[in-house]
Amino acid sequence: DVKVTQSSRYLVKRTGEKVFLECVQDMDHENMFWYRQDPGLGLRLIYFSYDVKMKEKGDIPEGYSVSREKKERFSLILESASTNQTSMYLCASSLIRADSTDTQYFGPGTRLTVL
Amino acid sequence: RKEVEQDPGPFNVPEGATVAFNCTYSNSASQSFFWYRQDCRKEPKLLMSVYSSGNEDGRFTAQLNRASQYISLLIRDSKLSDSATYLCVVNEGSGYSTLTFGKGTMLLVSP
Numbered sequence: 001d002v003k004v005t006q007s008s009r010y011l012v013k014r015t016g017e018k019v020f021l022e023c024v025q026d027m028d029h030e031n032m033f034w035y036r037q038d039p040g041l042g043l044r045l046i047y048f049s050y051d052v053k054m055k056e057k058g059d060i061p062e063g064y065s066v067s068r069e070k071k072e073r074f075s076l077i078l079e080s081a082s083t084n085q086t087s088m089y090l091c092a093s094s095l096i097r098a099d100s101t102d103t104q105y106f107g108p109g110t111r112l113t114v115l
Numbered sequence: 116r117k118e119v120e121q122d123p124g125p126f127n128v129p130e131g132a133t134v135a136f137n138c139t140y141s142n143s144a145s146q147s148f149f150w151y152r153q154d155c156r157k158e159p160k161l162l163m164s165v166y167s168s169g170n171e172d173g174r175f176t177a178q179l180n181r182a183s184q185y186i187s188l189l190i191r192d193s194k195l196s197d198s199a200t201y202l203c204v205v206n207e208g209s210g211y212s213t214l215t216f217g218k219g220t221m222l223l224v225s226p
Binding site for chain 2: 033043045107
């Protein structure tokens with residue numbers, strides 16, 4: 001079974017703090033993704049990475065950065081947390097398949113509250 | 116903007132009912148299609164892929180109409196455990212394996 005783990009289930013931070021969310025997958029997947037999920041807005045892609053040290057912006061990258069130093073680990077960084085970044089953050093990973101049938105496997109999520 | 120639109124829900128049905136979810140996608144170049152299930156306060160999990168010929172997995176049947184850019188999910192003989200949010204998901208075929216998620220339709224199955 002694919003396993004994607006996230007460093008925290010719940011996190012409370014103050015405005016202006018630097019926040020690190022970590023994600024680890026154990027299936028040697030090339031692709032890793034960070035999403036946020038908000039009521040009424042669904043899942044929105046923040047950043048993704050298709051290889052070590054590679055990153056691509058998703059739909060809502062503003063206010064976030066990422067780091068992928070090892071294949072199994074993908075970190076999301078909030079340089080200066082703001083209240084509008086209060087959300088559920090979900091990490092996912094997938095293989096690369098030429099026929100685009102790859103599916104994404106999600107971690108349990110981190111519910112971040114910024115006060 | 117590439118979009119995936121779903122019935123807003125929630126759908127409230129009694130046990131044993133048949134329920135259908137619909138989804139439309141805007142990008143005609145989309146290459147692959149999925150239904151994910153998300154339980155309350157849990158992560159999304161793949162329910163089934165959707166193939167052009169239609170496919171069935173037990174009580175679940177998925178259909179794809181590429182001409183109409185329309186995807187459906189049929190659940191027969193609903194169980195209480197089917198209560199969840201069902202997400203319609205499309206791979207746009209960008210080469211990066213990114214997925215576009217619908218906002219989901221909530222299903223509530225009652226005794």
